[in-house]
Amino acid sequence: MTYDIQPTASHFIDGHYVEDTSGTPIPVICPVSEEQIAIVYAATPAIIEQALAAATHAQGAWAAMTGTQRGRVLRRAADIMRDRNYDLSVLETNDTGKPLQETLVADATSGADALEYFGGLAGSLTGEHIQLGDDFVYTRREALGVCVGIGAWNYPTQIAAWKAAPALACGNSMVFKPSEQTPLCALKVAEILHEAGAPAGIYNVVQGMGEVGQALITDPRVDKVSLTGSVPTGRKVYAAAAAGIRHVTMELGGKSPIVIFDDADLEDAVSGAILGNFYSSGQVCSNGTRVFVQSGIKEAFLNRLSERLKDVKMGDPLDESVNFGPLVSERQMGIVQGFIAKGIAEGARLVAGGKRQGDLGYFLQPTVFADVTDDMTIATDEIFGPVMSVLDFEDEDDVLIRANATDFGLAAGVFTNDLGRAHRMVAGFEAGTTYINTYNVAPVEAPFGGSKLSGVGRENSKAAIDHYSQLKSVYVGMAPVEAPF
Numbered sequence: 001m002t003y004d005i006q007p008t009a010s011h012f013i014d015g016h017y018v019e020d021t022s023g024t025p026i027p028v029i030c031p032v033s034e035e036q037i038a039i040v041y042a043a044t045p046a047i048i049e050q051a052l053a054a055a056t057h058a059q060g061a062w063a064a065m066t067g068t069q070r071g072r073v074l075r076r077a078a079d080i081m082r083d084r085n086y087d088l089s090v091l092e093t094n095d096t097g098k099p100l101q102e103t104l105v106a107d108a109t110s111g112a113d114a115l116e117y118f119g120g121l122a123g124s125l126t127g128e129h130i131q132l133g134d135d136f137v138y139t140r141r142e143a144l145g146v147c148v149g150i151g152a153w154n155y156p157t158q159i160a161a162w163k164a165a166p167a168l169a170c171g172n173s174m175v176f177k178p179s180e181q182t183p184l185c186a187l188k189v190a191e192i193l194h195e196a197g198a199p200a201g202i203y204n205v206v207q208g209m210g211e212v213g214q215a216l217i218t219d220p221r222v223d224k225v226s227l228t229g230s231v232p233t234g235r236k237v238y239a240a241a242a243a244g245i246r247h248v249t250m251e252l253g254g255k256s257p258i259v260i261f262d263d264a265d266l267e268d269a270v271s272g273a274i275l276g277n278f279y280s281s282g283q284v285c286s287n288g289t290r291v292f293v294q295s296g297i298k299e300a301f302l303n304r305l306s307e308r309l310k311d312v313k314m315g316d317p318l319d320e321s322v323n324f325g326p327l328v329s330e331r332q333m334g335i336v337q338g339f340i341a342k343g344i345a346e347g348a349r350l351v352a353g354g355k356r357q358g359d360l361g362y363f364l365q366p367t368v369f370a371d372v373t374d375d376m377t378i379a380t381d382e383i384f385g386p387v388m389s390v391l392d393f394e395d396e397d398d399v400l401i402r403a404n405a406t407d408f409g410l411a412a413g414v415f416t417n418d419l420g421r422a423h424r425m426v427a428g429f430e431a432g433t434t435y436i437n438t439y440n441v442a443p444v445e446a447p448f449g450g451s452k453l454s455g456v457g458r459e460n461s462k463a464a465i466d467h468y469s470q471l472k473s474v475y476v477g478m479a480p481v482e483a484p485f
């Protein structure tokens with residue numbers, strides 16, 4: 001236990017920490033020191049039962065509160081989260097390896113934004129009135145019931161809060177399973193929600209691997225499943241949810257394009273490509289890892305990118321001047337190294353990075369390949385590490401076809417000073433989240449999510465309300481009922 005803020009047990013159920021050391025031990029390894037900083041235990045069937053029973057028991061009374069009352073709890077939780085941002089960020093940095101300069105602004109703060117936004121929205125959730133002559137219909141916007149959230153390891157606090165906030169605002173309860181690689185911060189989200197006044201059982205966290213996720217999804221008490229993870233996992237989770245006709249939100253992987261035209265602002269385009277490839281050491285789902293650069297700006301782009309890469313500062317991510325951290329695990333580092341080797345073997349030109357940095361910690365240099373072609377593995381597969389592929393193009397129509405020639409559809413961006421072209425390009429992109437002259441910004445007010453294999457449903461914004469509530473129609477007859485006999 002390195003920090004006081006460390007959670008005190010593996011699970012948070014029915015308003016308090018719960019331990020059961022008979023579950024499979026899950027060591028938490030710091031990606032910088034490679035040392036074990038904590039241990040949690042996977043949920044046993046008894047723990048899973050406790051969590052689902054608590055969530056089921058608590059949900060009805062929570063849904064019966066007014067939206068304003070529920071919203072007040074969420075907004076209080078947002079305030080607590082902001083007050084503790086520094087400590088939460090340190091915990092997140094230790095768990096994920098992401099630099100503190102990132103976690104201070106993008107994790108608990110983003111989670112707090114979601115709690116505040118959906119807290120504000122909760123009181124205004126309504127149905128509608130439809131007049132039909134003398135008769136009328138009104139709709140009731142009702143909670144779905146018990147929701148299961150399953151998280152990936154790259155944004156543990158953000159993912160936990162992005163799922164909790166709309167779910168709870170709509171009157172649902174939740175059992176959340178964080179990634180086994182980064183299990184700590186979701187426990188703090190649960191602790192804070194309960195400190196803010198969420199009734200016991202409304203938001204529970206249980207640890208474990210895929211089996212625990214499956215046990216949760218397939219339980220008949222569960223009404224909705226929201227996953228953030230890879231496409232292969234998405235297929236399994238969606239299939240399991242389908243057996244029970246459960247609602248789903250799927251936030252899955254991507255291989256997104258960034259298209260840079262000759263007339264783009266060079267500095268902005270380079271910044272966008274850096275944000276879209278190297279933030280969080282490249283472990284961001286919406287990363288624009290296929291960077292299509294028009295021939296007239298290509299050399300200038302690569303030169304300026306190389307210069308900017310000199311400002312990369314790797315090192316202890318708790319040092320606030322460090323801007324590039326390690327990958328989350330040795331396994332992930334190995335996967336990314338495998339892709340880099342493939343890029344070289346398939347003939348891409350390595351123009352920066354490509355190597356491990358030092359031999360302690362899972363640090364990989366930010367890596368840039370040029371002369372990448374559409375069929376190379378580094379241009380087709382999600383790498384989830386700091387590897388940018390630069391591809392050449394000449395023509396707008398052609399680059400749009402190539403940008404869309406992927407089964408993924410999470411994000412896409414365009415850099416150009418031609419407004420007409422910018423809007424034509426985003427209209428043509430087959431992606432859920434698109435950008436003009438910027439990249440990888442995800443404010444809570446805007447819908448976030450993917451099309452094609454990258455997902456189903458949207459997180460954030462008012463759109464998320466539709467994914468955590470359902471409408472009941474109430475037909476009110478005002479005249480005598482006419483029947484044929």
Ligand SMILES: NC(=O)c1ccc[n+]([C@@H]2O[C@H](COP(=O)([O-])OP(=O)(O)OC[C@H]3O[C@@H](n4cnc5c(N)ncnc54)[C@H](O)[C@@H]3O)[C@@H](O)[C@H]2O)c1
Pocket residue numbers: 150151152153154155177178179180208209210211212213214228229230231232233234236237250251252253254284285286382384410449450454455
């Ligand atoms: N679209 C988004 O918003 C978004 C955000 C972050 C990450 N991601 C994606 O997540 C992936 C990286 O994260 P990861 O490696 O943790 O993903 P992953 O798919 O390996 O695991 C995600 C979660 O699913 C659980 N899981 C695994 N198998 C399961 C099963 N059979 N049933 C139920 N749960 C199961 C894991 O334990 C983990 O909690 C990348 O593909 C990335 O693009 C997407």
